[in-house]
Amino acid sequence: MYRVRFPHETTLCVIHMSCVCETCMFVNTATTQEDQIISTLEQNRVAVIVGAAGCGKSTRAPAAILRHYGATTSAIVSEPRRVAAIGLAERVASELGEEVGESIGYQVRLHSKPPKPPGGSILYCTSGVLLRRLQSNPGLEGCTHVIIDEAHERDVNTDVTLLLLKRALDINAALKVVIMSATLDTGVFTKYFNECPIVEVPGRTFPVEVSYLEDIQKRFGLTLPYTTEMSNKEDGRPQVKCQEVAELIKAVDRKEKEGAILVFLPGWSEIKLTKQLLDEHYGQSSMHMILPVHSRLSTTDQAKMFATPSPGIRKIVLATNVAETSITIPDVVYVIDSGAHKENRIKDGTGTASLETVWVSLAGAKQRTGRAGRVQPGHCYRMYSKEKEADFVPHTTPEILRIPLVQTVLDCKSYAPHEKIASFLSQLPEPPSDKSIRFAVNDLVELGALTPSEQLTRVGSILSSVSLHPRLAHSVLQSTILGNVVAATYMAAHCSTHTELFWNAADRRD
Template sequence: MKYANRNDIVAALDTSRTLVLVGAAGCGKSTRAPAFILDAYLSGAKILVSEPRRVAAIGLASRVAAELGEDVGETVGFQVRLHAKPPRPPGGSILYCTSGVLLRRLQLNPGLEGCSHVFIDEAHERDVNTDITLLLLKRALQLNPELKVIIMSATLDTTVFTGYFQNCAVLEVPGRTYPVTVTHLEDLPDVFENINVSEMLENCRQEGSKPQINYQEVVEVIKAVDTNQPEGAILVFLPGWSEIKNVKNLLDVEFGDRNTHVILPVHSRLSTTDQAKMFSRPLPGVRKIVLSTNIAETSITIPDAVYVIDTGAHKENRIIERTGVASLETVWVSQAAAKQRTGRAGRLQPGHCYRLYTKDKEKEFIPYTTAEILRIPLEQIVLDCKSYAPDDKVEDFLSQLPEPPSEKAIVFAVNDLVDLGALSMPEQKLTVLGRLLSSFTLPPRLGCALLYSAAIGNVVSMSNIVSQLSSNVEVFENSAERREEIRDIKRKYSEISDHIALNRLQEEYEDIKQNEGWKAIDKLCMKYGIRKERLKFISDLSRLHLEQLLKSGVVESDPNVEELNRFSSINELNKATLLAACNSLLITRRTLKTKGKMAIVKSVFTSIKVLRESMQAAVTPFVVFGLFCKSVLCSGARRRCQGNTG
């Protein structure tokens, strides 16, 4: 983004209080646009910039501060959960924050009094927090006549935003990319001799077919590009870690004994060391091959990528309407996402994108990514909206979103919260339990588990468990490559439960830190391949949830700590506490004898009430799970549950 764009942005905001700023990834809108506003309005600028990821908020604040010749915490600062360096008044300021932090500010200060400009970055991703934020900002514009809103998007789909904010200005900033040649699947045999992509072609020719990743054929395309094209990194988009691992194993067989190739897997839980490898250039004559999920579409940039191989697939949360449970499925990307992936090949020089799907199949892709709120369970959102607008009916509040969810999904969520005891009917008011849960930064069921623990006497252990579950933080290094090893480590702490094992590990960390110090912590982390900073993060998060429990008034302000943790070491009570609160996240396994054969029958229960009605006299074993996963491979469908406990 050039300085000439500064005057365009300022002029647009002089005539309109809302602006949609469109610019391709890497054009500089996240760093330059807020700085332009600061430069134009000086001491009158109190700017908030919302980012969907904490790493982006921290990194962008550091970069903008450096460009201004300052340290973070002077004119430019950041605020994310558990970590903040706010700018120091007086004078103009820029605060980069996560979307969750901005939502909390809007809850406490609906008009955002004292703020002059709000930037919503990466709005094209359409995550839940962004959509709820847009609704609350629309209300804030009515309450605060001095407020101005800038929505930044990397795609040209501005109709949702311009339709939502009437009389909204639109400004397009050109990107800095080179031309990219695109080759589709059906044309690959004409480009590369003796290449076999027959199974992927057959799947694409079936109308309505879902993505099927043929690992051997993907590797064939990688080898063809490597053999026939000049130097340059190859970026391969795959749906998830399972596909990355299988392709990497085949590439290791092909190139493992040579020093001519560097094969790097990229996913959301990548360690800092591996990130450095991803961004660094290899030695001359060495080909870098990056196997990535959709995280490389916009969140990170492989600077030396010249060739992109796109399977056209990614994993997406979907709601199973029959049960209301979240399901992680492999689906085709949108046309906008495909375009984003293609552009990754033209960052530094002209590039080439090989799409492993046909032109006809691409026509079946949806134009833009479906808003997250249309495809996930809504319990947390319904609870939050009663905090933002306690007197509004849930359906009335959600109908004001840019794209409202279906009536069926809303009814399902409301009934679930009523069954949980958090919402009353028919007036849809928060109950005492609902008000308590809304004061926690936890999903409703995990918040219930923490509340129950105060009565049961296992507060610290449950706080550790819900912190691990809610944050989805992986404490082990290179976890995706060490699954069996990590399972063995967890079994040393608990034979029957991941949750209990991680809690015991966290307790060991706290005990060693208090009695032996950080050197002993380093030895523990080295022994098991654990990230020390992740254990500290869980510790800080657990402490935050304990503080929220104290402020809720459920326990006295000066409690008997020993009494609150009297039963924290009893594993069965810890599991029972989680089971009592989990509500719809239940599967039962029963062994039945049918026609002389033993069969395992599995059932998913959507509420404790339905579970009670179905239970027989015999004891029923349970599995609590956090996410229902479904992936489609060449061998067929495969389902699994993540986050099990006995």
């Protein structure tokens, strides 16, 4: 049953759907839901699809477009992460009975298996790859559909992509755009592409029981003093005690039935320490599969989380918010949520970027909970109190509003070389402040990347082509003159990957 609301004439539409898991989307109403998406695209050039994480929109919506439009389809699906782009391409190809590289392909940095023409095709790629295409082909000529997945994450690349796609629609009359989100906060997207009607496609979900910190301690007979102290603080950033996280993991393993455990931790140092504690406890046990998931790991290592263990073997996945959206681990029954994640933010006083550990948003906590019980009822253990949760912000602040804009401004000159930067950025869904734009422009003028009139210099062109922050790229460029390239390259590589200098760095922080 659908509820369609048309406030007035428009060229846009929102499709709202929720379901239980990747494999069951469109079950029972498969033809109806696919037809609803196709009919929306037939009548409109832009659509917003909203469905809970894991409902299958990332795989089934592109496949539905390919089935309907056939050999004329040339679709691009943008994903925020490499592992999602590759994993989804493999999944869709498998469901179509193909190998990756036939009608379904992927392209990420330094690795690609593009689809082979002729015939319809879907290319899964990262947002950076799509931005490069828009830079060289502003109208995306030859492309019929662009799908922006996980748009609710609101990273800088997504916001800039939306701006460029809005312009591409004016250039390429054949282009259609689909924006997919896992949260109900779609107002910013519908407003950006003019107010639009809403089509809701309801689905069913398995229940997920939620336990907060006090209930967790009673349920398992645990004492978690440090976690309790962090939860009771009225303000300040969260700090995760890995020993207490490990204790909860062991308690869930001992007392709960079979099912994978997904643990959300803020960063690599916490993942590494927690894995070390679990390895020491379980030793060489063949009954436990402990898998870390982090963006610094290879795609092959990250893909291990999708493996289904033999009966009786407990899979424990230690992940950052990379597992919050984009990817679905079907056999997860238990989620342990530390309540923390890392965000890039402007450091007060210096204006530089700082990767800080902060509390998740209410929407993020809901996403994490939804990862439990994709195919059966699940349980989420939140390592914070209900009172602390009441202090969480509703949604994560868009990245463009909380980071230095030096890299963004330099990239913008590549997309729109003849426009004033403030004018270009003012057209984003939620523009940054004039102060942050001026700070970034002045920084680039000081580096010699921009002229005072905001024209891109030769140095700026070189810096924009290097996959490093402009200041790091400038230091490497300067080192070629001074004759110390190796040392500068090592330092730039270290700074760009946020590698810790000390093995106990997490414990050394305040």
